[in-house]
């Protein structure tokens with residue numbers, strides 16, 4: 603993709619880029635809505651990427667072209683403090699703002715991008731975009747930050763610039779992903795604790811429901827508020843606890859009378875997900891693929907019932923996973939409220955399985971679902987060109 607992007611960039615801007623970067627989308631394997639509760643997540647970067655190419659120019663006006671559809675955005679560096687609604691260059695302007703907040707000076711540039719990460723599907727196309735942009739800018743303006751700091755800068759684009767109170771999972775996975783591996787992250791330590799292998803012969807099939815609730819952003823923020831309310835009550839009862847991550851299932855059950863019914867279910871989801879993440883690592887180490895897959899089904903059921911971040915379309919895809927032979931587990935992945943499901947399948951049956959699920963989904967919903975058999979890829983990278 604980079605070769606093509608360099609050619610297109612050169613044709614459009616009349617000079618070669620000085621730097622290129624790429625950042626992958628991600629899949630949340632287990633650990634739904636645990637990141638902002640300082641919990642644990644199993645995730646991976648995928649082989650689908652956003653690539654960004656850029657070169658410095660004089661003045662203060664930047665141009666960015668999306669070579670997928672030929673659309674182009676211009677903005678003046680003296681006027682980027684506020685996000686403009688619906689403008690995709692917000693991700694770049696937000697990153698510049700986050701870097702300025704850290705004391706870096708960003709000059710004008712022209713840039714081009716291409717991406718194979720599906721948009722608004724739950725594969726973190728936005729984290730891929732802001733990370734790719736940031737990594738290209740680091741080459742142009744010699745910005746030295748640790749990978750953790752880059753992830754935090756990306757999260758600020760969402761939290762501060764765009765007003766979405768997301769956790770750190772997306773940027774973290776896009777930066778720390780390891781080829782053929784799942785990473786176990788601890789969002790209190792802000793660290794990757796270890797990697798685990800997907801068992802040989804198995805693959806992750808992503809099936810996109812192609813439907814996304816239009817209230818995703820506000821629902822996300824209200825789920826986070828529910829978790830924080832539950833945590834406040836629970837931390838009042840258990841003085842050693844700081845967030846839902848510190849609460850055990852027994853403690854939660856014992857404190858049930860102190861919580862509202864909804865807060866209880868939200869907390870149950872988060873506490874359950876943290877437990878499932880640890881169980882998943884144990885099961886993977888023992889080679890218990892079926893047990894690992896069962897945790898995916900359990901996770902989805904908890905999303906459906908406790909966290910209420912599923913949709914009828916996502917639920918139907920999971921029902922199909924239970925009835926069409928081939929999947930050991932399946933669940934929604936990412937924020938929820940639509941978007942993708944992930945299915946643990948045997949590699950040699952993955953295509954056939956995904957095609958059957960899509961055909962059955964079409965019959966019931968009339969929607970053409972898209973599927974991808976995912977490669978687990980490396981995290982973001984960038985290089986200076988001569």
Ligand code: GLA
Pocket residue numbers: 630633634635636637638768769770771772936937938
């Ligand atoms: C979205 C957010 C992440 C995380 C997931 C749910 O992808 O951006 O921070 O909270 O939802 O686990």
